[in-house]
Amino acid sequence: MTLPGQPQLHLRDQSLYLEDVPLAPLAREHGTPLFVYSEGAMLAALASYQRGFEGRDALICYAMKANANLAILKLFVNAGCGLDIVSGGELERALAAGAPPERIIFSGVGKTRAEMTRALEIGIGCFNVESEAELDVLSTVATGLGRTASVSIRVNPDVDAQTHPYISTGLKGNKFGIAHDRALDVYRHAASLPGLKVVGIDCHIGSQITQLSPYLDAMDRVLDLVNAIEDAGIPLHHIDFGGGLGIDYKGDTPPEAATLWQQLFAKLDARGYGDRRIVIEPGRSLVGNAGVCLTEVLYLKPGEAKNFAIVDAAMNDLPRPAMYEAFHQIVPLEARDGRTAATYDVVGPVCESGDWLGRDRLLDVEPGDVLAVLSAGAYCMSMASNYNSRPRAAEILVSGNAARVVRRRETIEDQLRAEQDLSQA
Ligand code: LLP
Numbered sequence: 162m163t164l165p166g167q168p169q170l171h172l173r174d175q176s177l178y179l180e181d182v183p184l185a186p187l188a189r190e191h192g193t194p195l196f197v198y199s200e201g202a203m204l205a206a207l208a209s210y211q212r213g214f215e216g217r218d219a220l221i222c223y224a225m226k227a228n229a230n231l232a233i234l235k236l237f238v239n240a241g242c243g244l245d246i247v248s249g250g251e252l253e254r255a256l257a258a259g260a261p262p263e264r265i266i267f268s269g270v271g272k273t274r275a276e277m278t279r280a281l282e283i284g285i286g287c288f289n290v291e292s293e294a295e296l297d298v299l300s301t302v303a304t305g306l307g308r309t310a311s312v313s314i315r316v317n318p319d320v321d322a323q324t325h326p327y328i329s330t331g332l333k334g335n336k337f338g339i340a341h342d343r344a345l346d347v348y349r350h351a352a353s354l355p356g357l358k359v360v361g362i363d364c365h366i367g368s369q370i371t372q373l374s375p376y377l378d379a380m381d382r383v384l385d386l387v388n389a390i391e392d393a394g395i396p397l398h399h400i401d402f403g404g405g406l407g408i409d410y411k412g413d414t415p416p417e418a419a420t421l422w423q424q425l426f427a428k429l430d431a432r433g434y435g436d437r438r439i440v441i442e443p444g445r446s447l448v449g450n451a452g453v454c455l456t457e458v459l460y461l462k463p464g465e466a467k468n469f470a471i472v473d474a475a476m477n478d479l480p481r482p483a484m485y486e487a488f489h490q491i492v493p494l495e496a497r498d499g500r501t502a503a504t505y506d507v508v509g510p511v512c513e514s515g516d517w518l519g520r521d522r523l524l525d526v527e528p529g530d531v532l533a534v535l536s537a538g539a540y541c542m543s544m545a546s547n548y549n550s551r552p553r554a555a556e557i558l559v560s561g562n563a564a565r566v567v568r569r570r571e572t573i574e575d576q577l578r579a580e581q582d583l584s585q586a
Contacts, residue, residue: 164490164492164535166408166409166410166413166449166450166535166536167202167450167451167453167535167536168202168205168450169199169201169202169205169451170199170453170533170535172496175495175496176494176495177492177493177494177495177533179197179199179453179559180199180200180201180559180560180561180562181561181562182197182559182562182563182564184197184453184455184494184531184533185494185495185531187455187557187564188455188457188494188531191555191557191566191570192555192570193455193456193457193473193474193531193554194454194455194456194473194474194478194554195454195455195456195554195555195556195557196452196453196454196455196537196538196541196542196554196555196556196557197452197453197454197455197556197557197558197559197564198228198230198233198448198451198452198538198556198557198558198559198567199451199452199559199560200236200451200558200559200560201560201561202450202451202452202538203233203236203237203447203448203451203538204236204240206418206446206447206448206450206451207221207237207240207242207447209417209418209419210418210419210422210441210443210447212418212419213418213419213420213421213422213423213426214422214439217426217435217439218436218437218438218439219438219439219440219441220242220243220264220399220438220439220440220441221241221242221243221441221443222242222243222244222245222264222265222266222440222441222442223237223242223243223244223245223442223443223444223447224244224245224268224404224442224443224444225244225245225246225251225254225255225444226245226247226251226444226540226543227444227445227447227448227449227538227539227540227543228444228448228452228538228539228540228541228542228543229251229254229543230542230556230558230567230568231254231257231258231567232558232565232567233448233558233567234254234255234257234258234260235258235259237447238258238259238260239259242264243260243261243264243265243266243286243440244258244260244264244265244266245266245268245404245442245444246265246266246267246268247267247268247269248269248276249273249275249276249279252265252267252276252279252280252283252285256283262283262284262285262286263284263285263286264286265280265285265286266285266286266287266288266289266313266401266440266442267280267285267287267288267289268289268315268363268365268442269289269291270291270292270295270336270337272288272295272299274298274302277298277299277302277303277310278302278306281302281303281306281308281310282306282308286311287311287312287313287360287361287399287401287440288310288311288312288313289312289313289314289315289363289401290312290313290314290315290351291314291315291337291338291339292339293339293347293350296312296314296347296350296351296354296357297354299312299356299357300354300355300356300357301356302356303356303357304355304356308356309356309357309358310356310357310358311357311358311360312351312357312358312359312360312361313359313360313361313362313363313399313401314339314344314347314348314351314359314362314363315337315338315339315363315364315365316338316339316340316341316344316362316363316364316382316383316386317333317335317337317338317339317340317341317364318338318341318364318366318378318379318382318383319333319340319341319382320366320375320378320379320382321375322366322367322368322370322375322405323370323371323372323375324367324368324369324370324371324407337365338364338365341382341386344386344390345386345389345390345393348390348393348395349393349395352395359395359396359397360397360398360399361397361398361399361400361401361440362383362386362387362390362397362399362400362401363400363401363402363403363440364379364382364383364401364402364403365402365403365404365405365442366379366403366405367405368404368405368407368444368445369405369407369408369445370405370406370407370415371407371413371414371415371416372415373416373421373424376402376405376421376424376425377424377425377428379402380402380425380428380429381428383400383402384400384428384429384432384434387400387434397437398438399437399438399439399440400434400437400438400439400440401439401440401441401442402425402439402440402441403441403442404441404442404443404444404445404446405443406418406421406443406445406446407445407446408445408446408449408450408536408539409450409536410487410488410489410490410535410536411488411490415446418443418446444539444540445539445540447539448538448539449536449538449539449540450536450538451538452536452537452538452539452541453533453534453535453536453537453538454474454478454479454533454534454537454541454554455494455531455532455533455534456472456473456474456478456518456531456532456533456534457472457473457529457530457531457532458470458471458472458526458527458528458529458530458531458532459471459472459473459510459528460528461505461526461527461528463503467505467506468503468504468505468506469505469506469507469508470505470506470507470508470522470524470526470532471508471509471510472507472508472509472518472532473509473510474509474518474534474554475509475510475511475516475518475548475549475551476509476511476513476515476516476517476518476548477509477511477545477546477547477548477549477551477553478509478541478542478545478551478553478554479509479518479534479537479541479545480540480541480544480545480546481540481541481544482517482518482519483513483515483516483517484544488519489518489519489534489535489536489537490519490534490535490536491507491518491519491522491524491532491533491534491535492532492533492535493524493525493526493530493531493532493533494530494531494532494533495530495531496525497525497526497527497530498525499525500525501525501527502523502524502525503523503524503525504521504522504523504524505521505522505523505524505526506519506520506521506522507519507520507522507524507532510549511548511549511551512549518534519534542554542556542568547571547576550573550576552570552571552572552573552575552576553570553571554570554571555568555569555570556568
């Protein structure tokens, strides 16, 4: 059996283990659906970036939207990372995880005044600004507080990341960033505003990028701008190349982070920017292949056109197939002999035809068996919802032979707590 991209996941005596922890007993003890993450896999993914950055002035700001569990944030913060945030909620999580404020960067197209105020009060490292209107508001908010906001402007390099259109962000038609040919004017405007200090430039061209060339193209386009902006008398302290590096879901072969950065530094060196401070915002590539979601088979439903394996995880737990027709490998925790194998659509209990986790999968399963949905460390739990009033799953972090609960399963009381039925009003 091939287990794409998940080095910490392996079969021992026909049973699936994550690091040295057998998964079937975990599912029995904690129930399903259950997310299980490998600390070793996350640190190994980080180490690849760190190798690529050796001897350079670089800051890795983990894009916490990929997986914002506090224990995972702490792991990266303790390993020296900063955090890339996109909301006031993520800011509070970043602080709860102990992130030094100067290592927090605030991305996103729609920051509110309240979010700006809080971020300025605690002194975050940089606001990645995406529009002129936002520059004006940030300057006003900062001036009102008697502070200066450090800003970087997100430029849209207009390169095709060659990925799913919903997660491609660097083309002209996207809502993100400032158009390349307007960037210099916008920098001049930013430099003239009293509440702002221009410190950098940033871009992010998309997610699940598996080719090298879009990165190299984007870097060329950004460096052209750096040149022009500095010629105009606006020095840039750092260059932020965003996130986006892909992972192996289905035999995908993205470059290793270390290889990618060796190549990118070769270009930076060739163009004379090798000493510049580099910031990056990886999310998926640090956590995606470190996690699995365990789910129990509830029923088998043979049909004329299709067989269905109905499981207890659903689109509210694993929204990527429904949203992007994304592929996640699905494997049983304990292999059977294959004699009753059949092709199934693996579907959840949610009342939507879009509630599927995998299509046309050859599986030898019975009700009560537990399956692992692979590569579920990124953009699964962080995008999970309570649709159909389903409680969000529990999360476990594994290290060696230790398994610790890092989020308990949600209860119905958690869900009802914020609501009011008006009978007491
Ligand atoms: N920086 C910015 C400004 C971003 O918008 C993102 C992701 C990242 C960094 C991190 O990108 P990563 O390294 O994770 O590719 N929910 C989608 C992915 C959405 C990505 C949004 N932005 C999915 O499940 O595929």
